[in-house]
Amino acid sequence: MKRRTERARFDHSGSSFDSFLEQEGILEEVEAGAVKRILAWQLSQAMRERHKTKQAMARELGTSRSQLDRLLDPENVSVSVGAMARAAKALGKSLVIRITDAKPVASGPRNTPGTRNRKSICA
Numbered sequence: 001m002k003r004r005t006e007r008a009r010f011d012h013s014g015s016s017f018d019s020f021l022e023q024e025g026i027l028e029e030v031e032a033g034a035v036k037r038i039l040a041w042q043l044s045q046a047m048r049e050r051h052k053t054k055q056a057m058a059r060e061l062g063t064s065r066s067q068l069d070r071l072l073d074p075e076n077v078s079v080s081v082g083a084m085a086r087a088a089k090a091l092g093k094s095l096v097i098r099i100t101d102a103k104p105v106a107s108g109p110r111n112t113p114g115t116r117n118r119k120s121i122c123a
Helices: 004-008 018-024 027-049 055-062 065-072 081-090
Strands: 095-098 119-122
Touching: 027 065, 027 081, 027 119, 055 065, 055 081, 065 081
Parallel strands: none
Antiparallel strands: 095 119
């Protein structure tokens, strides 16, 4: 019987994934990691499209290859916005960051794919 009590106490059925992450105290951390993974992927794709090597990209940015590797590392969230913007510009892209009103996580409607509009970050 003890297991049922424990399970009921942590039952998140019917709640959104965002509300679960918020209750766990890791929503901002998870969102920052997701944004960085997306930006790193977009920069890597743009490099492929332009047939630009890491060495050539680092030279154009005036930095080392190891610094560029940190910039493209999806797990490294400590990269500055300025560095991301310079990398995007070197690839003929621009970095767009927009802040919008946040929807209440717990009381708002469940998010469905394509309906979230709290942040928009594009490169």
